[in-house]
Amino acid sequence: MHQLHGNVALVTGAGAGIGQTVAHGLARAGAHVMLVDLAEGPLKAMCEQNPAFAYRCADVSQAQQMEACVQATQARFGGLDIAILNAGIEGAVTPITDYDEQTFDRVMAVNVRGVWLGLKYCIPAIAARGGGSIVITSSVAGLRGAENMSAYCASKHAVVGLMRTAANECAALNIRVNTVNPAPIDTRMMRALESGFAPDAPAAAKEQISQRIPLQRYGTPQEVADLMLFLAGPESRYCTGGTYTVDGGMSSR
């Protein structure tokens, strides 16, 4: 239950959805957690409820802001052992031929540069503690094509490459690096995508998407968080360089 007692974690995208859920799980497991997100409101509320949390508002695509988050974590909690690089945006639901260039660039900036900056600044901090674990949120869209979601799909493939590279670079530092690859999970992001796929009938879009999943339903943020907690903690000590699906069987089709 308290297997992460004494550990310090940083979670990006901690203000909602999967990131918020894993932050609560890390705290329940005994870790101190630095919450990072764009908006202050949810982070402040979480900190008021739980003294294991501290927060920092930041845009993960901005180098100085990410560096400051890692420094703030070290200053507040004395080091860093676990990084959950999870912040991400969905972009547009549009064929490549109509996809807006600025949207493409923003998706790549948040989902790819944001993860790369997280690695860049978290690796030395975790190495200074003698090792730890980094978990990156990719997607089933990081393992196969995703129609009308070119930027998102490219970004989620890209972070698998970053993960594999970091796993090799960091093995000697005793830092493990893995991705989780969820199928549709019941969060704000899926509401936005359902409206993107079927602006007039988002509920029907949800039904259609669910039918493409062998288990016939979306996952919950907790189901992803449980896998992240396994990869963050000591029970996964021989796991590095891996893509871990939590997808109701979707990627097996």
Ligand SMILES: NC(=O)c1ccc[n+]([C@@H]2O[C@H](COP(=O)([O-])OP(=O)(O)OC[C@H]3O[C@@H](n4cnc5c(N)ncnc54)[C@H](O)[C@@H]3O)[C@@H](O)[C@H]2O)c1
């Ligand atoms: N929901 C799904 O179906 C699903 C499936 C596979 C993968 N994912 C991935 O899981 C991760 C979390 O998604 P979610 O479903 O919880 O989404 P969400 O939209 O509920 O939460 C994402 C959080 O990230 C934050 N964020 C966005 N841009 C940021 C930035 N530039 N800097 C800092 N914070 C930023 C948002 O403010 C929000 O709090 C994302 O990387 C997403 O791509 C989600």
